[in-house]
Amino acid sequence: MTDSPATSIKDTILEILGDVLAEPVEALHAEPVLAVHAWDSIASLEALVLIERQLGVALDLRPYHAARDVDDLVDLVAEARGIQSTKARP
Amino acid sequence: MPKTLDTEYLDDTTNLIAVLRAAVADCRAPDPATRHALGRLDNPTALRTAGRVLARLRLDGDDLRPVRVAVLAPFTTGGFEHLLRATLIGAGTLPTIDVGAYGAFEISLATNAFDADGSPDVVACLLNDSYFRPARWSATDVPALVAHLDDRMADLRELVLASAQRTGATLVLHTVPMPAELRDGLVSWRGRAAVAAAWHRLNAGILELAAAHSQVTVVDLVGLLADVGAPSRDERLHSYADMPYTDEVLTVLAQQVRRVTQARLGLSRRVLALDLDNTLWGGVLGEVGPEGVQLGGLYPGKCYAGLQHAAARLREQGVILALASKNDADLVDRTLTGHPEVALRPDAFSARAVNWAPKAGNLRAMSETLSLSTGSFVFMDDSPFERGHVRAELPDVAVVSAAGDPAHLTGSLLQHGWFDVLDLTDTDRRRPELYRARSMRIEHSAAFTSSQDYLNALALEMTGTPVTGYTVPRAAQLAARTNQFNLTGLRYDETTTGAMGTDPDHLVAVFSVADRFGDEGIVGAVWADVTGPQWRIGNLVLSCRVLGRGVELAIVEWIARRAAAAGADQLTARYVRTDRNGAADGFLDKAGFGRPGDDGWCALQLADRPDTFPTWIRLRDDER
Numbered sequence: 001m002t003d004s005p006a007t008s009i010k011d012t013i014l015e016i017l018g019d020v021l022a023e024p025v026e027a028l029h030a031e032p033v034l035a036v037h038a039w040d041s042i043a044s045l046e047a048l049v050l051i052e053r054q055l056g057v058a059l060d061l062r063p064y065h066a067a068r069d070v071d072d073l074v075d076l077v078a079e080a081r082g083i084q085s086t087k088a089r090p
Numbered sequence: 091m092p093k094t095l096d097t098e099y100l101d102d103t104t105n106l107i108a109v110l111r112a113a114v115a116d117c118r119a120p121d122p123a124t125r126h127a128l129g130r131l132d133n134p135t136a137l138r139t140a141g142r143v144l145a146r147l148r149l150d151g152d153d154l155r156p157v158r159v160a161v162l163a164p165f166t167t168g169g170f171e172h173l174l175r176a177t178l179i180g181a182g183t184l185p186t187i188d189v190g191a192y193g194a195f196e197i198s199l200a201t202n203a204f205d206a207d208g209s210p211d212v213v214a215c216l217l218n219d220s221y222f223r224p225a226r227w228s229a230t231d232v233p234a235l236v237a238h239l240d241d242r243m244a245d246l247r248e249l250v251l252a253s254a255q256r257t258g259a260t261l262v263l264h265t266v267p268m269p270a271e272l273r274d275g276l277v278s279w280r281g282r283a284a285v286a287a288a289w290h291r292l293n294a295g296i297l298e299l300a301a302a303h304s305q306v307t308v309v310d311l312v313g314l315l316a317d318v319g320a321p322s323r324d325e326r327l328h329s330y331a332d333m334p335y336t337d338e339v340l341t342v343l344a345q346q347v348r349r350v351t352q353a354r355l356g357l358s359r360r361v362l363a364l365d366l367d368n369t370l371w372g373g374v375l376g377e378v379g380p381e382g383v384q385l386g387g388l389y390p391g392k393c394y395a396g397l398q399h400a401a402a403r404l405r406e407q408g409v410i411l412a413l414a415s416k417n418d419a420d421l422v423d424r425t426l427t428g429h430p431e432v433a434l435r436p437d438a439f440s441a442r443a444v445n446w447a448p449k450a451g452n453l454r455a456m457s458e459t460l461s462l463s464t465g466s467f468v469f470m471d472d473s474p475f476e477r478g479h480v481r482a483e484l485p486d487v488a489v490v491s492a493a494g495d496p497a498h499l500t501g502s503l504l505q506h507g508w509f510d511v512l513d514l515t516d517t518d519r520r521r522p523e524l525y526r527a528r529s530m531r532i533e534h535s536a537a538f539t540s541s542q543d544y545l546n547a548l549a550l551e552m553t554g555t556p557v558t559g560y561t562v563p564r565a566a567q568l569a570a571r572t573n574q575f576n577l578t579g580l581r582y583d584e585t586t587t588g589a590m591g592t593d594p595d596h597l598v599a600v601f602s603v604a605d606r607f608g609d610e611g612i613v614g615a616v617w618a619d620v621t622g623p624q625w626r627i628g629n630l631v632l633s634c635r636v637l638g639r640g641v642e643l644a645i646v647e648w649i650a651r652r653a654a655a656a657g658a659d660q661l662t663a664r665y666v667r668t669d670r671n672g673a674a675d676g677f678l679d680k681a682g683f684g685r686p687g688d689d690g691w692c693a694l695q696l697a698d699r700p701d702t703f704p705t706w707i708r709l710r711d712d713e714r
Contacts, residue, residue, distance in 0.1 A: 019142060045331055046138075046169060053135045061326045 128180030141172025356570030386431030408518030640704030
């Protein structure tokens with residue numbers, strides 16, 4: 001079975017966030033709310049640069065800064081790529 | 091298990107990062123092959139990730155040379171620290187990087203805040219357009235805009251020169267790209283040209299700081315960016331976080347700061363070993379003969395000629411050239427001598443290995459003949475087999491590829507700045523000839539049955555002189571570069587050496603040696619505290635080029651005579667073991683010093699000192 005586009009985006013984002021926040025990816029799975037981690041302006045911009053380069057997108061800073069959790073970031077990237085979000089969130 | 095010697099494996103950035111993580115986890119320095127791969131890395135994303143991983147590097151051993159770098163900027167530096175760390179570790183150093191507080195650029199320079207725990211080796215002063223231009227400007231008053239730029243440049247000049255005066259660090263600055271807002275905000279071509287001219291003058295003013303103070307180095311970032319195919323600014327990050335440069339630009343800056351740091355630490359390479367066929371000329375000499383090789387004229391011959399001229403210019407600046415070619419030696423000689431387009435004649439090479447033996451062994455033998463470690467070699471060859479073999483056998487050698495389109499040859503050789511130095515000394519310029527004489531000297535030695543006969547026949551002369559403004563850079567260079575005969579490992583930098591040289595309580599002297607094969611130039615230096623009846627040697631260094639000739643004993647005699655003449659009764663010195671200065675072990679005993687006291691210091695009683703002066707050296711006391 002191949003991963004859906006959103007799953008592979010999520011994996012890449014989790015890997016980047018793990019690197020930037022110096023936390024294991026499992027910790028982000030367990031607690032995806034960014035504010036719980038060291039998500040300050042420096043970390044968020046560092047992650048932005050990496051997300052844009054590795055996933056080949058350009059994001060608008062306003063919704064990026066409004067992102068609350070990992071899935072919000074995945075949706076932003078998916079949207080920028082023109083992929084229909086697969087989220088099944090309330 | 092990663093194959094760390096397999097360069098293709100390491101050229102995949104995912105693998106490289108994995109190898110770096112493993113090194114960090116094991117508290118060990120990345121091995122030379124990994125460091126070279128890191129040094130070749132110019133992908134900002136991968137370099138930044140590598141820097142972040144390496145931020146956690148804690149070492150058990152001392153494989154890497156410690157270096158302290160301070161970073162000052164009137165803006166947010168973003169990923170610069172990570173990029174700089176990665177590239178510095180790639181260069182074989184272990185950096186401590188201290189990034190100054192945001193908004194404190196001018197106050198840090200004005201107070202030398204970065205010197206709080208002693209001078210760092212390098213202070214990177216990053217600049218951006220906002221530092222120079224007014225927040226608001228009118229398109230109808232271009233002269234006011236130009237006057238503002240001039241004023242800001244004058245402010246910067248004053249700050250930088252005053253700071254350089256008070257620190258021992260090397261300050262690195264750079265030119266600044268003109269912002270699009272200034273260029274495009276004007277609609278008249280004449281006005282646009284006037285502002286661009288003012289901006290170019292501003293950059294010229296920054297570049298001129300390098301001539302105004304020996305501790306200031308300036309990188310022409312604007313020129314470098316012409317070769318970087320990426321935007322220099324991300325407007326979102328600029329307006330949101332005051333980050334004026336993209337990671338592409340910061341990577342260029344980090345690489346340049348790394349090059350200056352390498353030069354400052356004396357870690358530059360000194361030998362360029364070149365292959366012949368399809369490197370210095372096109373074609374295989376053994377197949378096409380001297381008349382058939384591609385050299386000079388139109389493409390591709392002009393590319394090979396271009397590489398020869400580039401190598402000849404490196405030689406003019408002190409790089410030792412060596413030949414490493416699997417070829418027939420006579421045929422090579424005939425071609426180098428007779429081909430009209432050859433820029434590197436036989437006497438351009440200080441060492442030659444033209445034979446059919448493996449090149450790694452040849453390079454190792456050359457390193458012994460020249461008394462220069464393989465870590466000071468750059469090897470350029472078109473054959474992936476030869477490059478791979480040398481990389482595997484001699485991981486310290488920097489390997490440059492001459493494969494592919496010959497149009498890239500000169501760029502491949504020069505782009506990494508392997509041979510960068512802060513300043514050229516007279517000895518640098520003469521080095522290739524000195525090493526050629528050395529090779530001849532070794533051939534000469536084979537004719538003697540004992541080393542004593544050989545030394546007598548050399549007719550060695552040594553001259554000692556207190557340092558002057560002309561010789562301080564060479565003394566500091568010796569302190570930075572000498573590892574084997576380095577008595578205490580203390581590396582006095584140029585500023586300290588200059589200050590000690592003019593202080594009556596200190597003596598810094600340099601020693602030059604000549605023999606029947608030529609003048610070696612300045613090969614040794616000593617730093618001493620000369621107050622009172624007891625003179626203390628802070629350090630004594632001697633180039634490995636002259637080891638084994640008793641020059642170190644002649645240096646002791648030179649100092650002892652001066653100390654006795656000044657009324658001192660004792661000369662003291664100590665040997666401090668480092669990981670590489672075994673050559674100086676036992677020297678003090680041989681020179682007549684007593685056994686070390688509890689504090690490690692040994693004393694030489696001047697009045698009844700034993701005669702250890704080598705009979706084959708003539709001492710010329712060249713006082714000025």
